[in-house]
Amino acid sequence: MTQPFRIKGAGTLPHTRTIQFTFDGQSYEGYEGDTLASALLANGVHLMGRSFKYHRPRGVVAAGPEEPNALVGITRDRARHTPNVRASVQELYDGLNATSQNRFPTLNFDIGALNSLMSPFFPAGFYYKTFKWPAKAWDALYEPFIRRAAGLGEAPTESDPDRYVNRFAHCDVLIIGGGAAGLAAAQAAAEKSQSVILCDENPAMGGWLLADSDIQIDGQTGAQWAANMAAELATRDNVRLLTRTTGFGYFQHNMVGLVERITDHQARPEPSQPRERMWQVRAKQVVIAQGSIERAMVFPGNDRPGIVLAGAAQKWLNQYGVSVGSRIGVYTACDTAYAAAFDLHEAGIGIEVIVDYRKVVDETILAQAREHKIEVVLGATVAQTTGRLRINGMQVKTATGEQKEFDIDALLMSAGWTPSLHLYSQSRGKPVWDEASQRFLPGESPQDCICVGGCTGTDSMEQVLAEAERALGNKPRKFDIEDDVSTDGGIIGATGNSTEKGKAFVDFQNDVTAKDIALAVREGMHSIEHVKRYTTNGMATDQGKLSNMHGLAIAANLLKKPIPEVGLTTFRPPYTPTTFGSFVGHTRGPLFDPERKTPIHDWAVENGADFEPVSLWQRAWYFPRAGETMHEAVDRECRTTREIAGIFDASTLGKIEVTGPDAAAFMNIMYTNSWDKLKAGRAKYGIMCREDGFIYDDGVVGKLSDTRFHVTTTTGGAPRVLNHMEDYLQTEFPEMKVWLTSTSEQWATIAVQGPKAREIIEPLVTGADISAENFPHMSVVECKVCGVPARLFRISFTGELGFEINVPADYGRSIWDAVWRRAQPLGACAYGTEAMHVMRAEKGYIIVGQDTDGTVTPHDAGLSWAIAKSKPDFVGKRGMMRPDLVREGRRQLVGLKTSDPGKVLEEGAQIVEDPEQPVPMKMLGFVTSSYWSGTLGKSIALALIEDGSLRLGETLYVPMADEIIEVEVTGTVFYDEKGERLHG
Amino acid sequence: MLLIHCPYCEADHPELEFANAGEAHIVRPREMSNMSDEDFEAMFFIRDNPKGVSLERWRHVHGCGRFFNALRHTVSDTFLKVYKAGEARPSNDEIAKLIK
Numbered sequence A: 001m002t003q004p005f006r007i008k009g010a011g012t013l014p015h016t017r018t019i020q021f022t023f024d025g026q027s028y029e030g031y032e033g034d035t036l037a038s039a040l041l042a043n044g045v046h047l048m049g050r051s052f053k054y055h056r057p058r059g060v061v062a063a064g065p066e067e068p069n070a071l072v073g074i075t076r077d078r079a080r081h082t083p084n085v086r087a088s089v090q091e092l093y094d095g096l097n098a099t100s101q102n103r104f105p106t107l108n109f110d111i112g113a114l115n116s117l118m119s120p121f122f123p124a125g126f127y128y129k130t131f132k133w134p135a136k137a138w139d140a141l142y143e144p145f146i147r148r149a150a151g152l153g154e155a156p157t158e159s160d161p162d163r164y165v166n167r168f169a170h171c172d173v174l175i176i177g178g179g180a181a182g183l184a185a186a187q188a189a190a191e192k193s194q195s196v197i198l199c200d201e202n203p204a205m206g207g208w209l210l211a212d213s214d215i216q217i218d219g220q221t222g223a224q225w226a227a228n229m230a231a232e233l234a235t236r237d238n239v240r241l242l243t244r245t246t247g248f249g250y251f252q253h254n255m256v257g258l259v260e261r262i263t264d265h266q267a268r269p270e271p272s273q274p275r276e277r278m279w280q281v282r283a284k285q286v287v288i289a290q291g292s293i294e295r296a297m298v299f300p301g302n303d304r305p306g307i308v309l310a311g312a313a314q315k316w317l318n319q320y321g322v323s324v325g326s327r328i329g330v331y332t333a334c335d336t337a338y339a340a341a342f343d344l345h346e347a348g349i350g351i352e353v354i355v356d357y358r359k360v361v362d363e364t365i366l367a368q369a370r371e372h373k374i375e376v377v378l379g380a381t382v383a384q385t386t387g388r389l390r391i392n393g394m395q396v397k398t399a400t401g402e403q404k405e406f407d408i409d410a411l412l413m414s415a416g417w418t419p420s421l422h423l424y425s426q427s428r429g430k431p432v433w434d435e436a437s438q439r440f441l442p443g444e445s446p447q448d449c450i451c452v453g454g455c456t457g458t459d460s461m462e463q464v465l466a467e468a469e470r471a472l473g474n475k476p477r478k479f480d481i482e483d484d485v486s487t488d489g490g491i492i493g494a495t496g497n498s499t500e501k502g503k504a505f506v507d508f509q510n511d512v513t514a515k516d517i518a519l520a521v522r523e524g525m526h527s528i529e530h531v532k533r534y535t536t537n538g539m540a541t542d543q544g545k546l547s548n549m550h551g552l553a554i555a556a557n558l559l560k561k562p563i564p565e566v567g568l569t570t571f572r573p574p575y576t577p578t579t580f581g582s583f584v585g586h587t588r589g590p591l592f593d594p595e596r597k598t599p600i601h602d603w604a605v606e607n608g609a610d611f612e613p614v615s616l617w618q619r620a621w622y623f624p625r626a627g628e629t630m631h632e633a634v635d636r637e638c639r640t641t642r643e644i645a646g647i648f649d650a651s652t653l654g655k656i657e658v659t660g661p662d663a664a665a666f667m668n669i670m671y672t673n674s675w676d677k678l679k680a681g682r683a684k685y686g687i688m689c690r691e692d693g694f695i696y697d698d699g700v701v702g703k704l705s706d707t708r709f710h711v712t713t714t715t716g717g718a719p720r721v722l723n724h725m726e727d728y729l730q731t732e733f734p735e736m737k738v739w740l741t742s743t744s745e746q747w748a749t750i751a752v753q754g755p756k757a758r759e760i761i762e763p764l765v766t767g768a769d770i771s772a773e774n775f776p777h778m779s780v781v782e783c784k785v786c787g788v789p790a791r792l793f794r795i796s797f798t799g800e801l802g803f804e805i806n807v808p809a810d811y812g813r814s815i816w817d818a819v820w821r822r823a824q825p826l827g828a829c830a831y832g833t834e835a836m837h838v839m840r841a842e843k844g845y846i847i848v849g850q851d852t853d854g855t856v857t858p859h860d861a862g863l864s865w866a867i868a869k870s871k872p873d874f875v876g877k878r879g880m881m882r883p884d885l886v887r888e889g890r891r892q893l894v895g896l897k898t899s900d901p902g903k904v905l906e907e908g909a910q911i912v913e914d915p916e917q918p919v920p921m922k923m924l925g926f927v928t929s930s931y932w933s934g935t936l937g938k939s940i941a942l943a944l945i946e947d948g949s950l951r952l953g954e955t956l957y958v959p960m961a962d963e964i965i966e967v968e969v970t971g972t973v974f975y976d977e978k979g980e981r982l983h984g
Numbered sequence B: 001m002l003l004i005h006c007p008y009c010e011a012d013h014p015e016l017e018f019a020n021a022g023e024a025h026i027v028r029p030r031e032m033s034n035m036s037d038e039d040f041e042a043m044f045f046i047r048d049n050p051k052g053v054s055l056e057r058w059r060h061v062h063g064c065g066r067f068f069n070a071l072r073h074t075v076s077d078t079f080l081k082v083y084k085a086g087e088a089r090p091s092n093d094e095i096a097k098l099i100k
């Protein structure tokens, strides 16, 4: 017989469409509108998972997002496998394929359950106490063990093929939660012509109204009233209804994150549809109508499959038409469980007993129980339960100490309802303890936010609806409400004697028991934040929705402190687990980071370049010819450049135009150098420091006129250098008449370097004499190249005769082609960034960020000559005078020569004086740049070494994993020390 | 994500368009060479980092590009006031009034 626990006439599902699905390979049937949990329960399946630590058999407990146990994997195909899906919220679809988790080999027989027998050895703080020493055991033993044992679901091995999208929205009122309170608030706002977004995590609006078979609002059932309200709201232009949409995070300034699940409930999603949509909503006012969550009772053996929250059983019956059993017991401290029991009883299900922890219960409810002929035992506790994969009995201890046994196949429990303060707390509101009702309630919110309904502790439907209207500034209208259910009662903490045999679980998902919390308190954890971390109570994926209040009450009781003094742990986003995909949205693959390409990029691609990323730029790294290794290509590029010429795409250089009458004065402030005496048409290597005296950036600056500088920066540094300049100009020297413009992308820059550089470009240049006499090293001229307006520099980052042609970016490719047409027949080559690095290192030119690290002064880098000491002020001048920056023994930049010329050092390698000294050795410094120099036929390196400039000629050592490399300290210039070549 | 009012654009823009630029109203002396080490330390390293009203600089970096000052309450993240660079620091009385 299929679906033996589907109750005829119960529930609101139409039962028109049967749906086939599988759980652990077994086929089942359910109905359209079911959740996976309700469909499994209809088939009598309670066992849905194994617990995290002890691998205890577990069934579904809750009918909503708070479910701690029934976590399953949902598989669509190899790449579409979602682990840890709560069966209580997964909607059923045709062909749904679900598997249980955290068990081996099967759910019914799980070897990991041996952990349960070993549980005396797994107390709270077990991990902290056990997995400490020896350190080596971590890799070999502890970590693999913990990883295997700590088995929540498994991630898919293939990348996620689904699409996730992102949307911003603004509205007057955002309402989170579409239950009675949320619907009433939405209607109140909509009638005032405000723009409204109402979201609810369920497939339909209505919240608890969908599960309540008793209540009547304006002559309609709760479900009808909710459906009519939602339908009316849907007709309005100023209202957006979002179902299957969770408000997961409340951020600053009324920004709320929502995730809308679009296809997870569909059997065959349209490929054009995104799987999820992330909404970032900025609302003028936020109305939180999150409702409340029922607590489990904490008693020995409270975790057997078949033991469920009373409200969940009521929802499964009244919404899905499913009974959780046929001989049902109830253990409660709250009136609401009676309503659940009566509903089941009226549907023909046997209710064996209601065990009420309270000694006194309202007489009208007891009278109703008598009408239903249900036995009620007051002032009693459930002392133990039995049953391996499903509960089959319970022992009840009565007020007089008498033991009673009941045969049952399901147990409903209710310890009362906890107002959901998650989003309120995330809004930085401080929950306030209400002694009378023994619960935390929302206090004031620092944001424009108001809580209504169950999450404020408001219980009666009449008050809930009135509160929602008042929140929007309306005078509450009168609703005709009948048969509202009492929510009186509740308990926080464990019932009965905690020394009783058996585990009384507080946190089902993390397997934390009442005894664990007691142990944590005994061992000195006196703040709830410590208790939480020591026991892991509330730290599972359900974030303690059922367990936090119990854990707090147990700790407070043992500490003999009032609950508010022990404190409430902080609620953090996300409210429920949220996919990475929804956060990532479109920004994946090629859209993860923007890629910047120069105007000459395509030429490099056509000519076989390998590329390297430099900040966001893609730069040509080297141009291998057929059969060449990278090493061979770089050697050839360097050799050709030094013997003939090379051309290089330097367009990524940052460029800033500094103009205005005070341009030179401003440059004097921003750079360590002096710019007063520099003549128009000349260029200078400039160093920029921060106020602390450390090198921030460098680059060649051309003075085009007394009021115009062409400043270049490092490739990655352009934005921060401009920001740094703007900061000083706007806030420290606002009186200066200076304008700053980023021109990095406006100029394409082509470097032509080598003995034949002039021969290559001379015929292309008009309007300037670029002879050696009239255009010496460090010159700049505005001229034309191939008829295009250009800024031509005579500069060199290779040590050869060199030029850099700047032309408007749109002409970059055509001018490059023209230069290449001249260069190629002469035997010149194009070279990439690697050859550029080798050649600059051969000359001892530093790269900021490679040879400096933010703690290197110009003096340390051997650049004292670039500091204008006579200037009254520049950024970094005072910082450089700090005691630590002028002391002896600072690291200074030097060259290194390896005794074995073929040995290339590793960048970052440490340098010591005596390789025989005991570990840890005293490290003098480290290698910053290191290359094979084909030109010199040996390795070269730069390094920062303590007192480096005093150590020239000294022998030092570089200890590596398998050898010790001997080096000699040298100057930083390895090639053409006199600089004759660049003046050629 | 914060919503920040740029006093130059005279409009609210999302935090993504702005960059925080540290504490406001720190005076960089024009004659720095004569500063004592202690004064330099106080000027360059020591910051208030209050729990309460922070006087701080922001730059509308992906907008008008201007630096401006703001009073932000570090507990609630409320912006009590924004004002242009160069305007005087609000008095403690004014700040106290803004908190209420």
Ligand SMILES: [Zn+2]
Pocket: B006, B007, B008, B009, B010, B060, B063, B064, B065, B066
């Ligand atoms: Zn602006």
